[in-house]
Amino acid sequence: MSRDLAATRALLGDWDAVRYFLAVAREGSFSRAARLLGTDQSTVSRRIAALEEALGRKLFERGPRAVVHSSFGAQLVEAALAVERAMLALQDRAHASEVRVSGRVRVALTEGLAQHVVAPRVLPPLLARHPELAIELHTSDAAVDLARHETDIAIRFFRTPRGELVGQRVARLERALLTSHAAKRRLRGVAARDLPWIAYVHPSFVAPERAWLDAIGAPRATLECTSVETQLALVRAGLGVAVAPRSYAAVMPELCVLEVAELPPLPPLEVYVVTRAAIRRVPRVAAVYEALVAGLRALEAG
Amino acid sequence: MSRDLAATRALLGDWDAVRYFLAVAREGSFSRAARLLGTDQSTVSRRIAALEEALGRKLFERGPRAVVHSSFGAQLVEAALAVERAMLALQDRAHASEVRVSGRVRVALTEGLAQHVVAPRVLPPLLARHPELAIELHTSDAAVDLARHETDIAIRFFRTPRGELVGQRVARLERALLTSHAAKRRLRGVAARDLPWIAYVHPSFVAPERAWLDAIGAPRATLECTSVETQLALVRAGLGVAVAPRSYAAVMPELCVLEVAELPPLPPLEVYVVTRAAIRRVPRVAAVYEALVAGLRALEAG
C-alpha cells in the first residue's frame, strides 16, 4: 500500500527520473548512460532501481553485456521521448528571450576547420567583440545530433534537410591535389594514376574523392586513413598526394598544389553552416553563426 | 562563462525544476506551491532561486503578498505545461499495463455520499475482495481536476463533457422533502410556502433546489447553509425541512419524508461516476469504479 502510494508520487514527484530512464534506454547500459549524463554508474543504477521500485516493475533486464528494456520499459520509451521533446522546447523558449551575446555556444565541426580556419581566423575577432561568449568546439567524428540539442551550430559538408533546422551553404571549395614542397619537385611529370595517393576513407560510407580516385584508375592501397588530419599530416611528411580543398594550401604553408594536366573535374566541397531554427535568432547563437558564415565565405574567396 | 555552462546543464540537468516552477506559477506563492508539492516553502524558495541562477534571469517577482511571474517566467508557462502534459501521459502509460488490483485509488466525492453510501456500503465488500487496494476519499469542496490527475475517480452531480473523460450516470435520485420525525408531526398540514425551509446554497452558482423553492414561493431567508452535511444536521435537529434525495431517509434513520400535496415536480438528482479514459481499464481503477457504480445504482433502487 505505501509502496504504491509512493509509486505515484515517485513518478510525479521526480521528473528527473525520466531523464535517467531515457539515457539508459538510449545507451543500453548503465555505465554508458552515466557517461552521457555526466554522473556515476552507481548513481544511475540506484536511480533506475528506485524508479522500478516506485513503479513496482522492472524497467530493464540486466545483462552482463548490456541492459535491455523489459517489455514494460519499451512501452514507456515513446512517452518518455515526448517528455524530452517538451523539455527541449521549453529550453528553446527559455533562450528565446535572451538579449546579451553571452554564454555557451557549441559548434560541431571537423578537426581541420577547427584548427586551420575557425581557431585562427574566426574566433579571435569574435571573442574580442563578445568577450562573454564561451565557445565549445566539438570535433568528435561521431555525427552529433543537432535536433537533439547535442550542439548549437554544426558545420557540415552536405545539404541539410529542411525542417526544424536552418542553414546555408557558405563555401564551395574547389579541390586540388595537395602535396609537400619536396614531394612536388619529386613528382613532377608523374602520371596521375601512378602518384602516391593518400586517401581519406570514411568508416561508414564511400567518400566522393575515393570514387574520383577510382575513376582515374588509381590503385586501391597506397596510403589510406580515416582521419583528414592524419591524411594531411602524411602529406606534410612528404609521403604523397591528397585530394583536398585548394585553399588548404593557403592556410597551411607546408602544403602546395600539384597541378596535373588532363584530369577529370573534381567535385567541389560544399560547406554548410546549420543550426536549429528555434535558436537561430538568439543573440549568443546568431553572433557565432554569422562569424562562422563570414569566416568560411572568406575561405572560398582565397 | 561557467555560469552559463551551468545554465544549460541545470535546465536539462534537473527536469524536476519544471515541476517546482509550474507549481509556483499556478499557486502564485512559494508557500502555497510548497503545500501543493508536499514540501517546505524553504525548499521551493531555494529551488526556484537555483533555477533562476541557472537561467541567469528572474522567473518571479517576489511580492509580500504573492509572487508573480516576470515577463520571462510568463513566456515559459506554456512550454512548462506541455512538459507536464507529456509527463502525465507517461504516467498513464506506466499504469496502463498494471495487472493487479493493488495500489492507491483516489475518489473525489461529497461528504454525504462518502459517509452514508461509500463508507458503509461500497468499501467493505470492495476491500474484502481486494485487500491491497488503498482507497483515498477526497471530500474537498473545491472542484478537483480530474484531467490534471488530481483524482482518479469523481462522483459528480452533472453530466460530464466528453473528451478524455469517461463515465456514466449511475442513479437518478428522486428528491423529496426530508425532515425529522418530531418536526414531521409538528408540520402536518402546513402549506408548502410556509414550511421552515433549510436550503443549501452553493457558494458560486444557484442550485436547482433553490430555484424550486423560489417557484413555490418560499421566502428567501429561513435557514441557509453552504454544506449539505450541515443542512442535514439542521434537519436532524428538528429545525425544518430540506429538499434532498428521498433515499437519504432510508440510510439515515433520523430522517423521514414529509409528503405535501400539490407541489411542482422536483427535478431528480443525477449522479455520475467519472474517470479518465486512460485509466478506466487499469484493474486497480476498474475495480473501484465498478464497485462505485454498483453501490450507487443500488441507492437508486432503494
Added chain:
DNA sequence: CTCGACTCATGCGAGATTGCATAGCACGTA
C-alpha cells in the same frame, strides 16, 4: 498606531544522495 496574519530568505542540524572503490559475474581471446 499596534497587532496579527501572511509572505520570502536564511542559519542550522539531521538525513539522504553522491562518487569512489570493490566485489562478483559473463564473455571473448590467448
Added chain:
DNA sequence: TACGTGCTATGCAATCTCGCATGAGTCGAG
C-alpha cells in the same frame, strides 16, 4: 585454462539537500 574487458551491485565516507525554526518585511483590521 587463465586473463582481460566490460558490465552491475553495494559498502563507505564526503557532500549536498531537506525541513524546522527564526528573522525581516508588508498588508489590512481593529
